[in-house]
Amino acid sequence: MALRPGITVRYEVREEQAGRRCDALLAEQHAVSRSALADLFARGLVRAQTRTGRRDRVLAKSAKAVAGEIIVVEVPEDADGREVRVEIVEDMRILYEDEHMLAVDKPTGVAAHPSPGWLGPTVAGGLAALGYDISTSGAQERQGIVHRLDVGTTGVMAVAKTEQAYTVLKDQFRDRVPTKIYHALVQGMMDPLEGTIDAPIGRHPGHAWRFAVIDGGRASVTHYETIEMFAGASLLRVRLETGRTHQIRVHTSALRHPCVGDLTYGANPRQAAELGLTRQWLHAHRLELPHPVTGEHLEIVSEYPHDLAHALTLLRER
Incomplete structure (x- = not known):
């Protein structure tokens, strides 16, 4: 809730x-x-x-x-998250920038843009604090934001700076043109080690803030391959064909291999504590897309943040 x-x-x-x-x-x-x-x-x-x-x-x-x-x-009435609140976002880095667009390395605990009920920092507010002018297209609170990452998910996020770039990028993401590559650490070993999860996702019938694989949900397709195995966990390379809310978290949980640390979707709290995780191990590692104005192929990569890298180090030491 x-x-x-x-x-x-x-x-x-x-x-x-x-x-x-x-x-x-x-x-x-x-x-x-x-x-x-x-x-x-x-x-x-x-x-x-x-x-x-x-x-x-x-x-x-x-x-x-x-x-x-x-x-x-x-929650007081003055806690209104619908307006962009300008504030410095610690650890948010610029991965790519030109006159038309930029890409940020979004930290955990940061939303893409303001929304009702969200009281914390946002990418939009963080960019405003740094003096960036971004597109004024779209709803007031979503200006320049063309796609989103969960609050607890880190990694690459593209933002439009001009009206032209906003229009083109929104169309690209709607038409599934960009390649979105995530890395996810999940519990146990996936069987098979690579494959496709094709299962519809909708609101969880018993929990308004969660999603689930349900009949009548929106079509959702996730492609994965195992890139490293540990005792009790596997590191996956994941490519999203669709972009539903919590898609990777829901799909892996439905197979009983939730993202490590994702207590909302059934992860083992003891394993999370042993690895020092307070959120799901999920990272938007790479984004590939045509530049919205020049058409040049862009490949933007985000390295693992400290908490995720530390968890892998602990697993490898075992």
């Missing part, structure tokens, strides 16, 4: 979640960055109560979750 302005959210802590930091737990469950939640904690808007409601205490962001307690988050 999104943390929308003006609502109160209640979340019961499960046994397996006991002992985790409350800010990390809420960030994972509601797709909100920990930096955004910090403001709510600082304002005393996050508290814990017993099931009977007899005990109520204000939580600090570093407080440990207690099994059976209810975490209550009051």
Whole structure:
């Protein structure tokens, strides 16, 4: 469930979640960055109560979750995420730039653009803070943004700087012209080691913030191949034919090989903790596309961020 302005959210802590930091737990469950939640904690808007409601205490962001307690988050009316909030985004790098477009290396905990309920940093706001002028086409909060990555997914993201580039890039992504290559670390060993997952995706019938393979969902096709195997995990090279929300996460989870660290889609929390992961191991590694104005073939690559690279190092040392 999104943390929308003006609502109160209640979340019961499960046994397996006991002992985790409350800010990390809420960030994972509601797709909100920990930096955004910090403001709510600082304002005393996050508290814990017993099931009977007899005990109520204000939580600090570093407080440990207690099994059976209810975490209550009051989101104020002024927490409106629909306008671009200009702020420096730490660790966001420019991978490619010319007068028509640019490509960023999106860090984790950053949304592509503002949306209702999102209180954290965005690519659009980060670029504005750096003084970049991007296309004014599209909805106000999505100006220049031609495709998106999940908040917890890192890697290459293209952004239009001119109106011409915006129109062409939007058409390219709609027509599936760009090649989008992801690397994903999944639990266990895929069988077969390479193949295609062709399964429709739609909203999860029981969880509004999740997606699932369901009858009547939108056509979704994922191609994968195993590039490295470890004890208890496999590193995949993934090419998306379609671009549904959470597509790789949903498809691998449906095969019972969720992305390591992806607790939303059934990953093993113990394995995630052992590898130091607080989000899914999923990275947009490479984007190939024709330049929107010149037609030149572009290949833009993003290297693994520290947390993902560290997890692989630990697996290789075993």
